[in-house]
Amino acid sequence: MTQSAYRAQLLTFTGDPAQSSNAAVFDEDGLVIVEDGRVVAAGAYAALASRLVPGAQVHEMRDKLIVPGFIDTHIHYPQTDMIASPAPGLLPWLETYTFPTERRFADEAVARETARFFIDELLACGTTTALVYCTVHKQSADAFFAESEARNLRMVAGKVLMDRHCPEFLRDTAQSGYDDSAELIARWHGRGRQLYALTPRFAPTSTEAQLTACGELAKRHPDVFIQSHVAENLDEVKWVAELFPGHRSYLDVYDHYGLMRRRAVYGHCIHLDDEDRARMAQTGAVASHCPTSNLFLGSGLFDFEKAGDAGMPVALATDVGGGTSFSMLQTMNAAHKVARLTGHHLTATRMFWLATAGAAAALDLADKVGTLAPGAEADFVVLDPQATPLLARRMARAETLEERLFAFALLGDDRAVFATYAAGRCVHRRDGVRGAGIGIGARPAVLQAAH
Numbered sequence: 001m002t003q004s005a006y007r008a009q010l011l012t013f014t015g016d017p018a019q020s021s022n023a024a025v026f027d028e029d030g031l032v033i034v035e036d037g038r039v040v041a042a043g044a045y046a047a048l049a050s051r052l053v054p055g056a057q058v059h060e061m062r063d064k065l066i067v068p069g070f071i072d073t074h075i076h077y078p079q080t081d082m083i084a085s086p087a088p089g090l091l092p093w094l095e096t097y098t099f100p101t102e103r104r105f106a107d108e109a110v111a112r113e114t115a116r117f118f119i120d121e122l123l124a125c126g127t128t129t130a131l132v133y134c135t136v137h138k139q140s141a142d143a144f145f146a147e148s149e150a151r152n153l154r155m156v157a158g159k160v161l162m163d164r165h166c167p168e169f170l171r172d173t174a175q176s177g178y179d180d181s182a183e184l185i186a187r188w189h190g191r192g193r194q195l196y197a198l199t200p201r202f203a204p205t206s207t208e209a210q211l212t213a214c215g216e217l218a219k220r221h222p223d224v225f226i227q228s229h230v231a232e233n234l235d236e237v238k239w240v241a242e243l244f245p246g247h248r249s250y251l252d253v254y255d256h257y258g259l260m261r262r263r264a265v266y267g268h269c270i271h272l273d274d275e276d277r278a279r280m281a282q283t284g285a286v287a288s289h290c291p292t293s294n295l296f297l298g299s300g301l302f303d304f305e306k307a308g309d310a311g312m313p314v315a316l317a318t319d320v321g322g323g324t325s326f327s328m329l330q331t332m333n334a335a336h337k338v339a340r341l342t343g344h345h346l347t348a349t350r351m352f353w354l355a356t357a358g359a360a361a362a363l364d365l366a367d368k369v370g371t372l373a374p375g376a377e378a379d380f381v382v383l384d385p386q387a388t389p390l391l392a393r394r395m396a397r398a399e400t401l402e403e404r405l406f407a408f409a410l411l412g413d414d415r416a417v418f419a420t421y422a423a424g425r426c427v428h429r430r431d432g433v434r435g436a437g438i439g440i441g442a443r444p445a446v447l448q449a450a451h
């Protein structure tokens with residue numbers, strides 16, 4: 001057994017900072033001790049130094065801040081190459097860019113190469129867990145999981161289900177979608193750190209038969225994730241009302257087919273009403289707020305105040321390629337501004353919680369990720385307050401933890417990520433060689449052997 005330790009400033013959470021003023025736990029001189037890919041202890045250096053075994057490698061990073069790895073709760077890996085493609089709103093954007101791009105993933109070599117780049121990009125931004133949409137092709141999911149498994153990352157992903165209102169070349173059927181999803185669950189769900197998500201793209205692209213089949217799979221596999229989009233755009237909401245006339249609301253379509261429960265994650269949730277929000281809270285389904293995407297596509301403003309009043313679980317996400325950045329720091333930047341526009345003050349401390357422990361709790365993964373509690377998987381990010389001259393200058397004037405975190409959220413991006421660790425291994429270093437993999441090509445950290 002080898003012990004590694006990281007001496008740095010440390011931020012963890014015991015709960016939602018909006019509910020309790022002591023929910024954020026900060027150690028100016030902290031220590032994280034890791035063995036066999038798991039956290040053994042994390043807290044004040046003075047309290048934990050005696051737990052270091054002789055010969056333990058202590059990584060000296062006292063000018064850096066360690067936080068749990070970021071969790072992106074909604075992202076499309078096949079859309080990596082079409083990020084920043086302009087269109088007048090969601091539906092034309094899907095037609096013009098998304099569907100032709102996703103067609104290429106019928107080729108497993110394209111899928112594998114894109115998954116590799118995509119994961120490099122996530123890790124460069126400090127994201128260690130993501131809920132990932134693949135394409136309709138089963139091999140696109142195999143390619144993604146294989147690449148994630150090779151780096152020992154905790155990822156959740158699924159093959160898209162889509163049997164209507166899309167080009168012929170991207171269509172499955174209710175039966176083939178069911179069979180492929182069942183096969184992928186058997187192959188990947190719970191294999192190492194991989195987890196499966198049933199992924200009906202959104203109600204307009206699935207027939208009633210496909211939603212029924214998806215609901216059956218959800219029932220058979222109560223611990224599998226479900227991910228889809230809901231109430232993102234007003235044209236989309238209108239279209240759903242025409243396609244599913246018997247339903248009270250867009251969200252009610254998913255409810256009807258048994259797709260609302262814990263571990264069901266709905267992207268956007270902008271144009272919901274109070275009844276929908278209450279139903280999200282009752283079922284434990286999670287709203288995945290994607291602010292850079294919502295601003296880019298002009299979809300609307302997510303209402304944090306109403307979400308909070310209803311008690312519905314919320315997490316943050318990039319929604320690349322509708323989103324315009326892979327960075328959860330940039331996502332916090334946009335989330336803060338969207339909240340401002342709806343009259344809500346979203347603190348940086350809460351946004352860091354939403355992107356780590358809050359997301360993990362909402363996803364029923366709180367014992368594994370989003371935390372540095374003993375026994376947790378050792379996924380964490382090392383942030384550099386001196387990453388850019390401007391960030392360093394602003395940090396020099398930051399007097400409180402909130403001010404420091406706010407500077408990271410508003411001014412930070414991949415440049416602020418000094419290193420990323422997954423299951424205790426360094427999977428990205430800012431000054432290392434991109435794509436070099438674990439440790440290779442990376443400059444060694446400053447090491448000091450414990451006495």
Ligand code: GUN
Nearest residue numbers: 098201202229293319322
């Ligand atoms: N709704 C259905 N598909 C998509 C997608 O790929 N991106 C976004 N943002 N919304 C969608």
Ligand code: ZN
Nearest residue numbers: 074229267319
């Ligand atoms: Zn999306």
